[in-house]
Amino acid sequence: MQESAELRDVTALAVPRVGRVEKTGNPTLPYRLLDADGTEVAAVSEFLRDMLANDDSPTSLRSYAYELLAWFRFLRAVEVAWDRAGRAEARDFALWLKTVKKPPRPRRPDTPPPGSINPVTGKRYIGENYAPRTRRHARAVVRSFYEYHRDMHGRPLLNPFPNAKRVDDRDFRLCR
Template sequence: MAEREVSGLLVARVGSVEATAVASLPWVVLDGAGRSITPASEFLRELLACGNTPAFCRSYAFDLLRWFRFLAAVDVEWSRAKREDVRDFVLWLRTCHNPARDRRRPDAPTPGSLNARTGKPYLKSGYAPATINHAVSVLAAFYDHHLQTGQGPLVSPVPPPVP
């Protein structure tokens, strides 16, 4: 596989996470055509069945939406993703703009600058390391679920955590 340059990768903001009226699947991940992404729905339903809250499932749904958007941008099927794709996803998250940061007030401090009173930095315009770590954890659980059910790839593309 050739090295992929992800710093300038354009990932379309298509698809969405939508609430449903179905108690067994309160959130659904939709693709750019408005269709439910079945592997994501199956995983979210399993999370709910294991005692997780709808809010927990919603959080996971947004990470899955970001993953499926990335996969569409690099033209890779979810079941054919490799470790290199997960690596490139992480590298992309580290370099791309976080659209949630667009909701800043016009008079807000410059992203990444220091608060004069507390000395703590203001949020940068990208994704926080904790957000990236959460996304990788979600992917690991998603692929583990599909490995256990026999519906996904034979090997998870998510590398094991470093001890």
């Protein structure tokens, strides 16, 4: 199956900060994702309930809900329904996460600029963009969301985020 590979300029993409993650106070669903209209996203709630049933912690559910919020915001910006997203959307989401700046947080006036080096420890302060680890986590969360729905409902047929095909050095050393 060949999908159209529409090229998007992700650097010019305006992803609105709509929707939110809400703490519920409900022990069977501690967090839920609300869309731009304030409506619960049922597909995400079902996924989070399953995670909780599999002994994932409420803090993990919160983390996953925020990653899915970013994905749903992105899909809204590119006007693609979550169950219609393909590899092009996955690619563009990954590129968008790589280029977009994180939302600014309140900072004290004497705080060093993001990404600068601490003169005492030599470590870098948190930067303005999402770190590779954060981007990998986002892709893994969205991939598991789609795998859950494929396993439970047989749809969507395509997971936009396939398993990584990259062989790292550790795997290579084991093959020798």
